[in-house]
Amino acid sequence: MSARQTDRRPDAPALAGQDEQERWYDISWREFDRQINVAAKALASLGVKPGACVGTFSANRPENLVTDFACYRNRAISVSIYATSSPEQVAYIVNDASIAVLFAGNSTQYHFAREAQQHCPCMTQIIVIKPIELDEDDNTSMLWSDFMKLGENSGSSIEEEVRRRCDEALPSDIATLVYTSGTTGEPKGAMLTHANYNAALEAHKIALHMLSTDDVSMAFLPLSHIFEKGFTYVCLMLGIKVAVNRDPRAIQDTIKEVRPTCMCAVPRFWEKVYTAVNDKIASMSPLSRAMVNMALKVGRKRNIDYVRRGLKAPFWLEKSYRFFDRKIFSQLRGAIGIDRPNIFPTAGAPVSSEIVEFFHSAGLWLMVGYGLSETTATVTCFHKINYEIGSVGKPLPSVKVKIGENSEVLVKGPTVMRGYYNKPEASAEAFTADGWFRTGDAGYIDSEGALFLTDRIKDLFKTSNGKYIAPQMIETRLGTDKFIEQVAIIGDSRKFVSALIVPNYEALREWADSNKISYSSVEDMLGNQNLLAMMEARLEKLQKGFASYEKIKRFTLLPHEFTMDNGELTNTLKIKRRVISEKYADQIEAMYS
Known part of the structure; x- marks a missing residue:
């Protein structure tokens, strides 16, 4: 991939990275390919053999792609390995995959890797990407700079071996x-082959035909997430510059610096943008607010009623839209940091139809999709026309989808994994007798072929009254509110549905202060009856x-948010329902007493 682009456009930027002072710099295709060659020779010099597993435990950095x-x-x-993983999680993956060489991103990941190393006899080498001081008693680690020197100084025999x-x-x-x-249960390593990636890349070349070398992508989600890794590979295949965002917490700043035309994100990102934009609209003068609402009405009619169906908008509607796009929507997109929007793939969790309609009306095309680690990311996604809002789109070319028992979504095609590493029983259970992959998601397909998801099958529960509840649907709806940060829906075998809510504390403080409510602590504020009445009404x-x-x-x-450190969230920020049910058992029982 890099060699092909180097031949075509050697001096064009392949990647953009951030130095230790967070200043952006470009890496050309020629330089990217050179670094890959050097790193490949260094790995061979360290004794890495074909079929061996090499780990990368780091936040997003250009070096992560070099090591890949x-x-x-x-x-x-x-x-x-997710940069947010604990030493125990690192040790589990290192031992399961028999990783001998592990790349660590920074000082924190280095020390976590060293802690894990005490329980991993297979791990013999740690390479730290960020220039830091290594521990004095450490004789199994080196810095990235020394690793690259190893490759640069390797002999012709190593170079010939890598080529072979x-x-x-x-x-x-x-x-x-x-x-x-x-x-x-415990994590499982989905085995994705080069054939899986080749099929995925070819399918995305068709589905993402609107992308070109004029685009700029931002790698915002972790590159350990198949969604980001897969989309980044697609961008590199197409010769699109990829800006590698290191700190997801800084995305509001970096997106304004990079001004990407495409970027994949999870719905929570757009929920926060949606809330911020609506707060801004609410604070406008009545006349300005009326103008924005009129613009959204025009945008909805043009983009959703006409463009979405592949129809040409009437002259008067097109002219009105162009006016509002220039006067209002362009300012909205500019404030976000997206001046030249193309497509913004969105997946990883359910996304509210209200949010999709809002951004599509404003000229920001959220390309909603659905996929899994086991399917090399995308299974379905919105097509440019005739997509159904509320669905997760239609299957990629070469991917087949059908509905099995218990409304389970089943997938078959060349992008589906070989199985789970070192887990033959789990691999067998993951497929039907006739070779369809069981996604574990419930859904249905409409008459137009669009897939609609209802929930994770394991998450669906039944109240004591015999009514089935899809918790993700409720959680997604509540997540659009500016006062709500996280939600866990409760109700399995209970008389009614209840919820544990992690509020947006800053928004609640502002509300309490503006309503002259005094409080001495977060707990005191959350117990205020006026505040509770306000939340109940919302x-x-x-x-x-x-x-x-x-x-x-x-x-x-709840006075504290759900976190990965407390074991309440996965590395992909999905809630662990069993853990939450056990940890907050007293609060749950109090709601049903």
Whole structure:
């Protein structure tokens, strides 16, 4: 991939990275390819053999992509580990994949890797990407700069060996192990082959025909997430510059610096943008607010009623839209940091139809999709025309989808994994007798072929009254509110549905202060009856259209957020329902007493 682009456009930027002072710099295709070659020779010099697993435990950095492709040139297997993983989680993956060489991003990950190393006899080498001081008693680690010198100083025999391995590579070789987040049970390494990636890239070349070398992508989600890794590979295949965002917490700043035309994100990102934009609209003068609402009405009619259906908008509507796009929508997009929007793939969790309609009306095209680690990311996505809002789109070319028992979504095609690494029983359970992959998601397909998801099958529960509840649907609706940060819906075998809510503390403080409510602590504020009444009224409004048995009857506001450190969230920020049910058992029982 890098060699091909180097031949075509050697001096064009392939990547943009941030130095230690957070200043952006470009890496040309020529330089990217050179670094991959050097790193590939360094890995061979360290004794990495074809079929061996090499780990990368780091936040997003250009070096993560260098190590990926250096592994591929050695026929080795790249294993990305979330930068937020604990030493125990690192140790589990290192031992499961028998990783000998592990790249660590910074000082924190280095020390976590060293802690894990005490329980991992297979790990013999740690390479730290960021220039830091290594521990004095450490004789198994080196810095990235020394690692690259190792490759630069390797002899012709090493270079010839890497070339031979690359020439002998087969499509059936395992390219990466992508470890599932483990909402239930231990993580499993999905084996994705080069054939899986080749099929995914070819399918995306068709589905993402609107992308070109004029685009700029931002790698915002972790590159250990198959969604980001897959989309980044697509961008590199198409010759699109990829800006590698290191700190997801700084995205509001970096997006304004990079001004990407495409970027994949999870719905929570757009929920926060949506809330911020609506707060801004609410603070406008009545005349300005009326203008924005009129613009959104025009944008909706033009983009959703006409453009979405492949129809030409009437002259008067097109002219009105152009006016509002210039006067209002361009300012809105500019404030976000997106001046030249193309497509913004969105997946990883359910996304509210209200949010999709809002951004599409404003000229920001959220390309909603659905996929899994086991399917090399995308299974379905919005097509440019004739997509159904509320759905997750239609299947990629070459991917087949059908509905099986218990409304389970089943997938078959060349992008589906080989199985789970070292887990033959789990691999067998993951497929039907006739070879369809069981996604674990429930859904249905409409008459136009669009897939609609209802929930994770394991998350669906039944109240004691026999009514089925899809918790993600309720959580997604509530997540659009500016006062709500996280939600866990409760109700399995209970008389009614309840909720544990992590509020947006800053928004609640502003509300309490503006309503002259005094409080001495967060707990004191959350117990205020006026505040609780306000939240109850908002919940009732948010749940408009729900069946009575689906509505939250009682709720508890929590003074602390759900975190990965406390074991309540996976690395992909999905809630672990069993952990939360056990940890907050007293609060839950109080709602049903």
